[in-house]
Amino acid sequence: MTTGLDQLKHIVVLMMENRSFDHMLGSLKAVNPAIDGYIDSDPFTNLDANKNPVKPQALAEFQGQLDPDPDHHFPAVDVQIYGGATGPGRVANMQGFVTSYFHQQEDVGHSQKIMYYFKQSDLPVLTTLALQFAVFNRWFASIPGPTICNRAFAHYGTSFGRVDMDPFEVIEPIKSIYTRLVTANPKHSAKVYYYDAASSTMEVANLLQNQTEVFGTYAQFLSDCDKGLLPDYSFIEPNYSDHDSDDGEAVASDQHPDHDVQAGEALIAEVYTHIKNGPNWANTALLVVYDEHGAIFDHVPPPACPKDTFHSTQVDPGTGLPFQFDRLGVRVPAILISPWIPKGTVVNRVFDHASIPATITKFFLGSYPHVSLREANADVFIEPNNGQGKLANNLLSLDAMRDDCPDFKMSS
Amino acid sequence: MEPILVPRPKSVRDPKRPVSSLLLAQVKHLREAEKNLPSRYQSGIFSHAIQTESEAARYVQAVTEAIHAAHDDAAAQRVRKAPKRKHVIEIAAVADERAERRTRSISKQKKKKGKS
Numbered sequence: 094m095t096t097g098l099d100q101l102k103h104i105v106v107l108m109m110e111n112r113s114f115d116h117m118l119g120s121l122k123a124v125n126p127a128i129d130g131y132i133d134s135d136p137f138t139n140l141d142a143n144k145n146p147v148k149p150q151a152l153a154e155f156q157g158q159l160d161p162d163p164d165h166h167f168p169a170v171d172v173q174i175y176g177g178a179t180g181p182g183r184v185a186n187m188q189g190f191v192t193s194y195f196h197q198q199e200d201v202g203h204s205q206k207i208m209y210y211f212k213q214s215d216l217p218v219l220t221t222l223a224l225q226f227a228v229f230n231r232w233f234a235s236i237p238g239p240t241i242c243n244r245a246f247a248h249y250g251t252s253f254g255r256v257d258m259d260p261f262e263v264i265e266p267i268k269s270i271y272t273r274l275v276t277a278n279p280k281h282s283a284k285v286y287y288y289d290a291a292s293s294t295m296e297v298a299n300l301l302q303n304q305t306e307v308f309g310t311y312a313q314f315l316s317d318c319d320k321g322l323l324p325d326y327s328f329i330e331p332n333y334s335d336h337d338s339d340d341g342e343a344v345a346s347d348q349h350p351d352h353d354v355q356a357g358e359a360l361i362a363e364v365y366t367h368i369k370n371g372p373n374w375a376n377t378a379l380l381v382v383y384d385e386h387g388a389i390f391d392h393v394p395p396p397a398c399p400k401d402t403f404h405s406t407q408v409d410p411g412t413g414l415p416f417q418f419d420r421l422g423v424r425v426p427a428i429l430i431s432p433w434i435p436k437g438t439v440v441n442r443v444f445d446h447a448s449i450p451a452t453i454t455k456f457f458l459g460s461y462p463h464v465s466l467r468e469a470n471a472d473v474f475i476e477p478n479n480g481q482g483k484l485a486n487n488l489l490s491l492d493a494m495r496d497d498c499p500d501f502k503m504s505s
Numbered sequence: 506m507e508p509i510l511v512p513r514p515k516s517v518r519d520p521k522r523p524v525s526s527l528l529l530a531q532v533k534h535l536r537e538a539e540k541n542l543p544s545r546y547q548s549g550i551f552s553h554a555i556q557t558e559s560e561a562a563r564y565v566q567a568v569t570e571a572i573h574a575a576h577d578d579a580a581a582q583r584v585r586k587a588p589k590r591k592h593v594i595e596i597a598a599v600a601d602e603r604a605e606r607r608t609r610s611i612s613k614q615k616k617k618k619g620k621s
Contacts, residue, residue, distance in 0.1 A: 292565065335559065358511060497506060500506065
């Protein structure tokens with residue numbers, strides 16, 4: 094029996110910024126109990142500085158609330174996951190979010206806002222896509238730390254032992270997923286579409302410096318969608334800043350606090366709409382995922398995982414404890430979109446950003462010898478269609494394309 | 506199914522928004538990359554003084570475009586005119602001609618010797 098997997102030719106990944114699963118999609122538990130979010134009767138709380146329990150509340154605002162930017166660097170995330178406990182035998186209890194945010198301003202009232210989440214009606218695009226396609230209950234950031242290293246896992250399958258935001262060196266023989274594809278025989282096509290030159294890419298040190306030909310702009314992505322010219326693999330970076338542009342004023346769309354969450358909703362809607370209305374809809378899958386949780390609460394402890402090829406020294410994490418890359422980061426929203434996915438699919442297998450190069454490599458190349466241990470052990474979100482995939486895990490499982498996929502329209 | 510309405514973002518660009526740690530990290534990466542560029546591609550922007558998102562975006566654009574320009578210029582320089590070379594057949598024909606001229610010259614000299 095043929096399925097959507099037999100039609101698949103293009104995979105697109107849009108990686109947004111700094112929002113946790115419960116913060117963005119937690120409200121959906123009330124709609125579909127299979128989605129591991131939050132409802133008011135759940136017992137999850139965090140204690141504030143006065144030792145009072147703080148429950149999650151559906152009071153998140155689009156902008157102006159999470160200011161200052163909650164600390165999402167490695168030492169702070171360690172507090173968030175372990176509640177401040179250190180030393181051997183400690184348990185990941187997700188009890189440190191309010192404490193961590195309190196450390197920044199010592200304002201008890203403000204620190205409680207880290208436990209706010211969005212109502213379903215606040216996020217019509219993300220929540221519709223989650224309910225209509227496949228939502229991942231267990232997609233975690235690759236490391237309990239900040240953006241640059243988490244995005245490195247999406248490009249390389251590893252952060253080369255780094256948990257900080259400084260430039261890192263690619264360590265041979267590991268290559269980026271883009272290099273693997275364009276140097277393969279037969280050659281495949283791959284592009285990183287950044288919003289524009291003023292927003293650029295977060296992978297400067299290696300990709301932008303050495304492989305400018307891999308890059309295109311968001312406007313080019315939209316054009317490629319419309320003309321049926323998508324490469325085999327596309328990675329889209331949102332707009333990281335407010336700035337002047339050729340079209341006037343560009344407003345940041347990455348949803349990184351304190352940028353406007355609604356601008357990110359508009360971006361996601363536009364990406365989806367152009368793919369859906371273009372000639373490649375039948376043979377394209379779109380993954381919308383977030384790089385890390387941005388220090389915002391989530392109730393699911395990240396699991397342990399196989400160690401990576403590289404590990405950080407005791408000094409690097411800033412916690413006084415060595416980090417072996419044997420535990421994932423906090424859970425993030427992740428949604429896979431395709432007209433071949435049954436409505437209401439909920440996936441409970443564990444994924445992290447190393448799953449991205451693992452999936453792309455296995456789907457387009459079959460095998461590749463030089464991958465990190467984390468990538469080698471990562472699950473794939475699209476099964477390879479070469480007889481080596483696990484048919485039971487195929488999310489593009491329908492034998493006929495859906496004709497009931499949602500449409501979005503910008504309000505006037 | 507009716508299209509789902511997406512609220513138009515109400516936010517406007519804030520030119521004075523303080524630069525975030527993420528953008529400062531990106532600036533740091535670009536600063537390191539800029540050091541590797543020849544002087545004619547330098548932005549002339551003092552990146553350590555960046556305080557707002559607008560300022561960061563201006564620097565990010567300048568260095569990103571410079572990196573692209575440097576690569577494009579290097580690629581253009583690789584395309585240079587190859588030195589004009591005679592084809593193998595032409596070279597062989599010239600060699601044959603040369604040999605024939607030598608032969609004619611030798612036989613002329615022999616004839617001259619024979620006459621005198």
